[in-house]
Amino acid sequence: MKVPYYPGCTLHERARDFDASARDCAKALGIELEELPIWTCCGAVFPLTTDSVMEILGAVRNLAYAARLGDKVVTLCSFCYNVLKRANKVVRDDPERREKANLFLRADTEAREGIESYLKGDYVGQVDVLHYIEMLRDLVGFDEIEKRVKKRLEGLNVAAYYGCMLLRPANEMEFDDPEQPTIFEEFLSSLGCNVIDFPMKTECCGGFQIVNDEEIAIACSQTVMGSALKRGADVVVTTCPLCRYNLDEKQKEIGERVRDYEKIPVIYFTQLLGLALGLGEEHLDFSENHVDPRPVLAERRLL
């Protein structure tokens, strides 16, 4: 089965480990992630002003590119998922902005006459935006994944961190319950982990504020990681490179400021999936991690 795939800029650069593990796991489960031949940055954040058209053009164009490949596009990064899905909704529900966006797309097509253009016809919201975990649940099934698990991750205490962009705003994202989501916990159960639920799993990691004021990210990271640690997590999984960076890296500062703070690794859920599916260590690149997950994995006899 082929599924159109939008990686987003970060997954081709800082988060290559996320991209690689996701592709390898998909392949092991019988899905080929078909990367869009042409794509650009989605914009990273969804603009909240009512007059934004330019600001969502990048996202709309990516969706238009995806429309050439099929009726759905899967993505991994929480921010990309949020931006694409919300931009999609603007196109579907707001006729004025839809028309304005398509004006630009049509001009774009004309300008690219000599180059193979992927835009034919207006984009009116014909593509559904899926998150990789939704793809696992709906196209493969968590029960099926459980059957294919070669190495049950027993004894490993795993906390799923959702963050903001997957869940909010709930009426547009329609991903899971915004206060008590369970999709990742169900997924982790199928891998055999000891699932750790913790109250801060939907609190913000600080997001892009890491660029403005590091202190904000440190405070947010402390709230989240402190809670996961208190609940006994060995490792935290996430689906967003920015979350992973903020939560993982800022533990350095938290460790310096808080006595008795133990650093715990933050990895992508696809890396955990890869481990459980029995893909070798070469598929689970942990070189980007500040806190190396290998010691705790080895301790639980999983490596």
Next chain:
Amino acid sequence: MRVELSRERVNGELRERVEELSGQHLSACYQCGMCTAGCPVVETMDIVPSEVIRLLQLGDVETVLESKTIWICASCLQCASRCPRGVEFSSICDALRAIVLRKRLSAPKVDADEVSSVLVSEAPQMGVVGALRKLNG
């Protein structure tokens, strides 16, 4: 000092612009403080979210535009998600920032030249792009 309220002050052009840009009805807010209570970054703010809306309701847009608050919002949408009246404070923040950035009323909070090289080389670029879009325009 006594603040004078009048029809002109309370219904000023700037206040209308904020409502127009954000798509939010400021008068729907009944000041329950849910936004402030759930905001993950409120400790760094100088005016808390519910107070920002209160000042806008009273017509004082200037104070709000000069605050640190609007540059600290991380757009996590917790406020918008929990507000019992459906007022999206996160959108109001975006609108206030847009007013400052589009008219260059003050220098942008994040300058592309000044982003640390450490961040540029190590942080996921989505963070840098996001910060520049939200805080620099």
Next chain:
Amino acid sequence: MEQRIGVFVCHCGTNIAGVVDTKRVAEALSRYPGVAYSTDYTYMCSDPGQNLVREAIGEHRLTGVVVAACSPTLHETTFRRAGSAAGLNPYQVEIANIREQCSWVHQADRERATEKAVRIVKSMVEKVKLDEALEAISVPMTHRALVVGGGVAGIQAALDIANAGHEVILVEKSPSIGGHMAQLSETFPTLDCSQCILTPKMVEVAQHPRVRLLTYSEIEDVSGYVGSFKIKIRKKAAYVNRDVCTGCGLCTEKCPSTTPSEFEEGLADRKAIYTPFPQAVPNKPVLDRDHCLYFQSGKCGICEKICPVDAVDYEAEDEIVEEEVGAIVVATGYDLYPIVNMGEFGGGRYPDVVTSLQFERLLSASGPTGGEVRRPSDGQVPDEVVFMTCVGSRDPEHHMPYCSKICCMYLTKHAMLFKHKQHDAQAYVFYMDVRTGGKGYEEFYQRAAEEDDVLYVRGRVSKIFEEDGKTVVWGVDTLTGQKIEIRADMVVLGLAMVPSDAARQLANKLKIHIDEWGFLSEAHPKLRPVESLTPGFYLAGAAQGPKDIPEAVAQASGAASKVCALFSEEEYHREPIIAWIDEDTCAGCRVCVSVCPYDAAEFDQEKGVAKIQDAICEGCGACIAACPSGSAQQRNLTDDQIYRMVSATLED
């Protein structure tokens, strides 16, 4: 028949005469075909004015009367009575509104206002010419009432109706009457022990010679109409013969099967054979077969063996009781908004985040902890308790938009009672507004803040979670603009009142109107608060909307008095200005049957035509508008009459 219409033009002081030349109107009408007598007078509604009508009817042998005056909503009944007293059929007396629809709205143009008044009166004369002499429709009135719901409102209504000399059937679906009030510890603002003030009423209603009490029963079916409703009541099998049972309690004591108690809001267990609480009325147990070992697996049977009077009967079956009543009072009460809907507060997940009714049970001396406030998780006495108002209410985005009215008061009461028991503990109340509209309520709230040191924090709570054995509350104090964290031992949620679960289904069975939230709709929000628009149905208590006990009791008495008014006659008289169907032209298409909101139109299979049930029809006109053949007409407002009225108005 010769038409001899009398026209009486009222000056209404200067209200009409100041703009309309009433003498000219009277004079113009005196020359109008069919008018036998026409005059004007200063105040028609006064005694001499009415006398004028009465005398003229006799003297001039009038066949109809038009009083040109103010709106019929004010004095139509007055003049109909006057006409009736003089021997004229009341439905041949009509009002021509030349005040609200003429003099009051055309004050600047007297000439044209007068001309308009003449036209209005002429059109009413045309109507009266074709008015039939109608009789009010009489239906027999059964002097027995049904009260559905045995909470405090139902009990009060039943008592008031019974004390007025009428029979009452009181139906309650739980094994005992008392409702939620029986679960409360103390009531605000007097802090009376709730059961102490309620049980005398419970006993009184159970022992009342004119009240038939059916507990553990539900309404199965309702048909008929006001004055003669036919009710089917399902008496659920209790598997205990209540006539023989002495209430000794041996069966309950020996029963091995337990399940969470509904009365204790899940904080304690009850047995499969049980009475819900010690003061239950009737104080006889019922056997809940869903949790009974004998019924579920064929084992046990101890209760039957051990009963000293052989009251336990496993062969018992549900029984259907049929009754006929004249009026129905619906008092089905409330439930709390489901705690599981409050995900951000860990609703349903954290044992120390409790509902307000659960806290009542903890406060109650007869509750699961003997009146000591202990937290459910480990039984410890809490030092810091947070009380939250507006949980599930005033939140149009996610929950109920309305204010639930009583939460500010009952949480203040909770905080106060808690502090009375634990003087050194701290109580916090998170609020948006403290609503204290009743008598003594504001003083009660001040007492809590000043004397009992309850700390009121203005702001909502955003999140609750458990950490290190504490229940952490993240809220805000908007008055100082600060985020607040309280590491509490317990949290009490002031959940909104919602209509009870069964109420919505019951409303469908009864065909009475409910609002979008499921509360019973009153006929008029200001002036008719205790009755439904459907005749014969009255409303009492929280089923109609969030309210406190004094309001529920007052409403119940109000509903009862309406029932008694209904019962003061042998027959019930209904306005005859309703629909009728000309059987000769009716094609039997049944459109009228499908549009009637009152189920008054029915199809006669034999004749192949539709018929209106006079006793039920409200004269709304829906069938008349819908009828494709024009066979459905309104009495005394036929198409012909309307056509003539319009013609008279437009005539040059």
